[in-house]
Amino acid sequence: MYDEVLQTLNELEDLRTVPDQLEARISEKRFLTAVEVLQTALRKLRKPELDDIGALSDLRSYLANQETALMDILVEELHEHLYLKSPYCQERWQSLAKNQGAYTQNYGDSAAITPFHAVLDSLDLEHPVTEDPSKNPEADTSWYIALLAESLNKLGRLESAVDTLNQRLPVELFSVVNETINDVDQRHPSSLRGGSSNSQGLHIYSSRETQMRADVIYDLLWTLYGKFEAIAEGHRVFHEAVKSLARREGAGNTSQLLGSFRELWNLYQNEIRSLLHNYVTTDADIYQSVSSLRNGAAVNGNKDPQRESLFKFSEADQKSVEMTAEYEALDSIIQTAVPGLTSNGRKSQALGKKTSLLGRESRKNTQGGSLDGKNTPGSYKSLVEPSVFNMSLLLPPTLVFIQRLKAIVPPGSDLAASTLTSFLDNFLVNVFQPQLDETLGKLSDSVLSEIDSFQQDTDWRLVARRPVFKGTTAFYTIVTAFCRMLGTIPHDQALSALIITQMMRYYERCFAWFKSLVAKAQDSNTAQDLRFSAKLAITESEIQDTIQKLWTSDTLDRELIEKEVGLLIMRTNETPLGPSDVIQDRDVISSLCLLYTSMKWLSTKIISLRHITRHNTDSSQPTMPKDQNRRWTLLNDPSKANGEQQGPVYLPMTQETVQSFDRILSSYEELAGTVLLTLHMEIRCRIIQSLRVALSPETAPYVLDDREIKEPDPQILFLNAELIAYDEIVVRFLRDREIAFIRTGLGLLINSYLVSNALSTQPMNMRGCERMQLNILVLQQNLKNIEADVDLARAAKYYGLFEEGPDAIVEKAKQDKEREADVGSAPQAEKFSYDELKALVELCYSVQLADPERGVNAAAKRQMGEKVLALSEYMWQT
Numbered sequence: 001m002y003d004e005v006l007q008t009l010n011e012l013e014d015l016r017t018v019p020d021q022l023e024a025r026i027s028e029k030r031f032l033t034a035v036e037v038l039q040t041a042l043r044k045l046r047k048p049e050l051d052d053i054g055a056l057s058d059l060r061s062y063l064a065n066q067e068t069a070l071m072d073i074l075v076e077e078l079h080e081h082l083y084l085k086s087p088y089c090q091e092r093w094q095s096l097a098k099n100q101g102a103y104t105q106n107y108g109d110s111a112a113i114t115p116f117h118a119v120l121d122s123l124d125l126e127h128p129v130t131e132d133p134s135k136n137p138e139a140d141t142s143w144y145i146a147l148l149a150e151s152l153n154k155l156g157r158l159e160s161a162v163d164t165l166n167q168r169l170p171v172e173l174f175s176v177v178n179e180t181i182n183d184v185d186q187r188h189p190s191s192l193r194g195g196s197s198n199s200q201g202l203h204i205y206s207s208r209e210t211q212m213r214a215d216v217i218y219d220l221l222w223t224l225y226g227k228f229e230a231i232a233e234g235h236r237v238f239h240e241a242v243k244s245l246a247r248r249e250g251a252g253n254t255s256q257l258l259g260s261f262r263e264l265w266n267l268y269q270n271e272i273r274s275l276l277h278n279y280v281t282t283d284a285d286i287y288q289s290v291s292s293l294r295n296g297a298a299v300n301g302n303k304d305p306q307r308e309s310l311f312k313f314s315e316a317d318q319k320s321v322e323m324t325a326e327y328e329a330l331d332s333i334i335q336t337a338v339p340g341l342t343s344n345g346r347k348s349q350a351l352g353k354k355t356s357l358l359g360r361e362s363r364k365n366t367q368g369g370s371l372d373g374k375n376t377p378g379s380y381k382s383l384v385e386p387s388v389f390n391m392s393l394l395l396p397p398t399l400v401f402i403q404r405l406k407a408i409v410p411p412g413s414d415l416a417a418s419t420l421t422s423f424l425d426n427f428l429v430n431v432f433q434p435q436l437d438e439t440l441g442k443l444s445d446s447v448l449s450e451i452d453s454f455q456q457d458t459d460w461r462l463v464a465r466r467p468v469f470k471g472t473t474a475f476y477t478i479v480t481a482f483c484r485m486l487g488t489i490p491h492d493q494a495l496s497a498l499i500i501t502q503m504m505r506y507y508e509r510c511f512a513w514f515k516s517l518v519a520k521a522q523d524s525n526t527a528q529d530l531r532f533s534a535k536l537a538i539t540e541s542e543i544q545d546t547i548q549k550l551w552t553s554d555t556l557d558r559e560l561i562e563k564e565v566g567l568l569i570m571r572t573n574e575t576p577l578g579p580s581d582v583i584q585d586r587d588v589i590s591s592l593c594l595l596y597t598s599m600k601w602l603s604t605k606i607i608s609l610r611h612i613t614r615h616n617t618d619s620s621q622p623t624m625p626k627d628q629n630r631r632w633t634l635l636n637d638p639s640k641a642n643g644e645q646q647g648p649v650y651l652p653m654t655q656e657t658v659q660s661f662d663r664i665l666s667s668y669e670e671l672a673g674t675v676l677l678t679l680h681m682e683i684r685c686r687i688i689q690s691l692r693v694a695l696s697p698e699t700a701p702y703v704l705d706d707r708e709i710k711e712p713d714p715q716i717l718f719l720n721a722e723l724i725a726y727d728e729i730v731v732r733f734l735r736d737r738e739i740a741f742i743r744t745g746l747g748l749l750i751n752s753y754l755v756s757n758a759l760s761t762q763p764m765n766m767r768g769c770e771r772m773q774l775n776i777l778v779l780q781q782n783l784k785n786i787e788a789d790v791d792l793a794r795a796a797k798y799y800g801l802f803e804e805g806p807d808a809i810v811e812k813a814k815q816d817k818e819r820e821a822d823v824g825s826a827p828q829a830e831k832f833s834y835d836e837l838k839a840l841v842e843l844c845y846s847v848q849l850a851d852p853e854r855g856v857n858a859a860a861k862r863q864m865g866e867k868v869l870a871l872s873e874y875m876w877q878t
Contacts, residue, residue, distance in 0.1 A: 022066060029137045031074060031151040032129065038066060038155075071157040075164050078148045081141050082165075082234040083172045084227055088138045092233070097226025116233050116408060123237070125244035142237045149241035153249075158242065165238075166263055173267050176227055177275075181380050184220045188383065213384045217279065217393045220383060224275075225401035228268060232408045235264055239410050262415045268405075269423045272398060276427055278382045279390040281435050388439045389481065391432060392488035398424070428492065437498050440482060444502045447474045448509045456594055464601050467733055472598040475506050476605055483609055483651045491613055491652045499651060503606065503664045511671055514595055517588050518678060520580050532572075532581040533685045537677035543567045547677050551741055561745040565752050568684060573757070577689040583682055586725055592675055592682075593733035599672035603665055610665075611650035612658060680742050683726050684749055690719035691753050694775065695760040702761045702768025703847060709770045712778040720782040727786045747783050747790035754795040755832070759839045762846035769802045798832065798840065806844045806867045809837055813874045834875040841867050 018041040025034035041063055080086040084093055119142050129150040131137065138144050152158045239261060384390070402420050409415055447453055453471030460467045482499055489495075518534035536543050546567060550560045583589060653661055693699050694715040711717075723746075730742055754776065761772065776796050783790040801809050816831055832840075841864060842849075848860030 018063070019066075022070075026070065026073060028133075029077070030131050030133065031070075031077075031147065032131050032154065034070060035151050035154045038063060038070060067155070071152070071155055071160065074148050074152050074155070074157075075161050078145065078152075078161065078165070078238070079168065079172060081138070081145055081148075082231060082238065083176060084230055086138060086141070088144075089141050089230065089234075092141065093226045093230035095226075096229050097222045116236075119233070120237070120240065123240070125240055126248075128248075141234065145234055145237045146241040149238055149245065153242075153245050158245070162242070169263060170267055170270075173231075173271060176231070177224060177271055177380060180224045180227060181220065181383065184216065184223060185381065185383055187219065188216045210389075213390065214393050216383050217390065218397065221275075221394065221397040221401075225397060228271075228401065229404055229408070232264065232268075232405055235261060236408050236410060243410075261410055261413055265405075265409075265415055265420070273423065273427060274380065276391075276394055276398075277431070278380055279384065279386050279394055280388055280432060282386045282439070388432070388436050389485055392485045395424075395489055428490070429494075433492075433494060433498075436482075436495060440478070440498055440502055443478045444475065444505055447471050447478065448506070450474075454513055454591065454594070464597070466597040466601070466735065467594060468598040468601050469594055472602050475502075476602060479503070479606070479609070479651075480649050483649045486652065487650065493654055493657050496651055496653050496657055497660075500657070500660050500664065503661075504667075507664060507667045507671065510595065510599065511667075514592075514671065514675060517591055517595070518583070531583055531678075531682070531685075532577055533583070533678050533681035536681045537674050543571065544677070547680060548673075551673075551676065551680075556740065556744045561748060565745060565749050568681075568688070568749070569753055569756055572685075572688050572692075576692060577685055579689070582686045582689050586729065589679070589682070589726060589729050590733065592679055593729060596672050596675040596679065596738070597733055599668050599675065603668035603672065606668070607665055609649065609651040610658065610661060611652055613652040613654065676738060676741070679730065679738075683723070683742060683746065686722060686726070687719065687746065687749055688753060690715055690722070691750065691757070692760070694719070695754075695757055697761060697763065702764035702771065704765065704767035704771065706767065709767060709774055712775045713771060716775045716778055720778065723782060723786060743787045746787050747780075747792060750779055750783070751792050751794045754792075755798045755836055758798070758836075758843055762843055763850040764802070764843055765847050766803060769799050772799050773803075798836070801837075801840055802844060806841050806864070809840055809844070810867055810870045810874065813837055813871050817874050834872065837871055837875070838868055841871060 018037060021037050022034055022041075025031070025037060081089055084090065123142055123146060125146060129143070129147050131147070137147060149158065152161045399421070402424075406420060409420075448471070450471060453469065453474075455470050456467045457463075457470040457473050460473070463473055479499060479502070486495055486499075515530070515534075518531045520529050520531065530538070536547075543564065546560055546564045550556060550564060553560065651661070694713050697703075700713045700715060727743070730739055734742075754772075761768070764772070773796060776792050776799070780790065780792040780796075783792070801812055812832070813834075844867075845860045845864040849857060849864070851857055851860070
């Protein structure tokens with residue numbers, strides 16, 4: 001009995017020292033020993049011989065409470081290392097995120113980072129973890145996590161700890177993201193982030209602005225993904241530790257203990273999707289956080305209890321007496337149990353946010369997360385303004401992170417590594433593509449609706465050899481910016497089709513502008529209401545065909561020019577041109593020249609974007625193969641991690657898509673061709689309309705008195721001024737080939753018109769003919785400044801025959817016939833047709849024929865008939 005009493009007293013003495021031993025082991029982070037001390041003490045207290053000792057009741061209560069407290073401490077320690085709160089965890093994630101320079105190189109410095117597979121291999125999880133009192137247990141985070149798992153299992157609380165981990169996972173990740181954003185925000189002054197706060201995403205960034213935004217975005221993403229990777233590594237270590245424990249102990253179904261990795265990945269998706277939303281989408285009403293439904297907001301008329309925030313610590317009055325007393329009591333208990341446990345300030349600061357988010361996130365996570373990209377997690381502060389162009393900066397680091405995450409996913413888990421990018425597919429199709437369409441449309445609208453869109457670009461020399469529209473250069477800037485961005489994301493023909501659609505819109509706008517320039521009235525839309533030159537250029541006819549052949553021929557064919565002149569004079573004689581049929585405004589001519597140069601420049605630039613790709617992914621087609629993997633791996637090239645496409649810019653297209661692209665290019669070329677033909681015909685129509693007025697006796701009578709003729713007809717002077725002005729505009733805007741195409745043949749047209757329409761001047765006397773000769777001389781002198789080697793000698797010689805009289809005309813026909821018989825043919829320039837000479841004979845008698853006295857009129861008709869008969873005898877004799 002005495003021995004038993006002594007043994008009991010020894011056990012009581014041992015039990016008395018348990019609280020001190022337990023607290024010492026906990027403070028030393030020797031949790032395995034702490035669990036062993038606690039469990040040994042609890043076993044002793046359960047001995048029957050100690051049941052009746054009342055002095056042990058307080059110790060029993062203390063140790064029971066310490067069992068729960070120890071479990072809480074182990075869980076907190078696990079969170080400290082899983083979510084990088086411990087200072088011992090900083091080196092690992094910083095190594096993953098540092099050495100980025102301008103954050104445009106490869107993901108981390110592989111030489112400075114121990115590969116994760118090596119970290120796993122260094123852990124001996126096949127045997128129970130043993131503590132080394134001489135070492136700091138926290139120095140090796142992976143080993144420490146395994147130690148905590150072993151301790152929790154030994155305590156019998158592993159399953160509860162896993163449940164707590166799963167519940168706190170969304171809150172912890174939210175805190176990590178939020179803290180990272182705040183840290184990056186502090187490192188980058190808002191004035192050095194590029195862009196305009198009021199652009200609503202409609203801004204084409206300069207290279208400097210792009211670099212400024214890239215610095216901020218890469219700093220954020222590399223830092224955050226470095227933390228995410230370190231967190232995932234910690235979860236994988238915990239996974240392996242739990243798995244080895246289950247294997248050593250022969251546990252059966254461990255799916256509940258090992259299923260947290262899918263939950264982690266679902267939350268990673270939510271956070272990444274939220275970041276993509278924040279920096280890509282601009283429509284806050286559409287992509288608003290579901291937190292708008294908080295506080296019991298109605299869903300389809302009913303309250304959703306899981307979306308309600310039951311309470312928030314942040315809403316409590318923290319200065320109230322009751323709150324202060326309760327907090328101090330709680331803090332005292334925790335400090336007494338584990339000194340230093342409450343030193344982390346981040347948890348207390350985030351407590352209000354965690355509580356309000358917990359219900360919402362847990363609901364989202366149980367559903368596995370929404371893949372439509374619209375059910376985003378809580379909103380974060382945006383460090384740069386949202387824009388679709390940010391996608392080229394966001395995707396490469398994201399893809400590199402996902403690629404590295406594949407090496408961390410436990411083999412054999414229900415999370416297939418090949419499906420990690422599936423949520424990005426959904427984001428591209430359901431969020432990014434509509435946003436791209438909207439932004440592209442708005443940017444194009446801004447170009448098309450600008451008042452100065454069809455004005456000359458003041459900086460055209462920087463981009464083109466000839467002046468072009470301001471709107472054209474702006475539109476091409478938009479197209480290349482989008483093509484450059486598309487080069488950094490997976491090819492999708494639906495995205496290429498968006499750009500092709502805007503190209504067609506721009507063509508339609510330019511064609512509408514062309515029609516407004518050549519319309520007779522502002523609201524004209526039909527071909528009948530267009531200027532005569534535009535009708536000839538648009539309407540298929542023999543004249544149009546001749547002009548097109550003339551433009552496409554290697555040299556300006558004389559025969560084609562003569563055919564064009566003949567057809568044009570015949571057409572305008574049938575349908576005389578009035579002032580409304582020609583363009584009177586010189587600014588319109590300038591605009592037409594600009595339209596031509598702009599369409600030619602744009603088509604040349606656009607064709608350089610043409611690129612056929614073998615990847616035929618098209619999310620707009622419902623029959624898109626399900627196994628399409630968007631070739632995300634193509635973007636894991638480190639050289640693309642700077643978010644900017646290197647080298648030439650292309651628009652990737654399939655054989656089907658490129659057909660639409662080629663049709664638009666043809667449309668640009670056709671419009672340019674139509675404008676050039678209009679310019680070619682306009683100056684000729686202006687000559688014909690002016691000469692028609694100049695030859696009309698109503699506006700320019702050619703029966704003059706005997707006073708000396710000193711000045712040409714005013715209409716001829718006006719025509720000369722218009723020709724010089726027209727030529728100056730053409731020379732200022734067009735190339736030499738187009739200038740020659742417009743100039744060549746003007747002299748031939750004037751020559752032919754003055755001869756073939758000589759009867760329009762009747763009646764004409766000798767003084768009137770002198771004025772005509774002066775008109776011809778003035779026209780020729782002026783044309784020498786426009787067309788090379790111009791000569792109006794044929795018209796001058798024709799009216800010279802008038803001055804010599806009808807006998808000279810008949811003699812001219814006789815000489816031409818004799819020369820033709822002797823030589824074979826008279827020179828074409830000197831030879832006149834029967835109709836031309838007959839008209840000249842009639843013009844010689846035009847004054848007498850116009851005489852109201854019957855006798856004079858009759859005699860003139862008789863004489864004219866004799867001359868015409870003689871003329872026909874010479875002209876038609878063989």
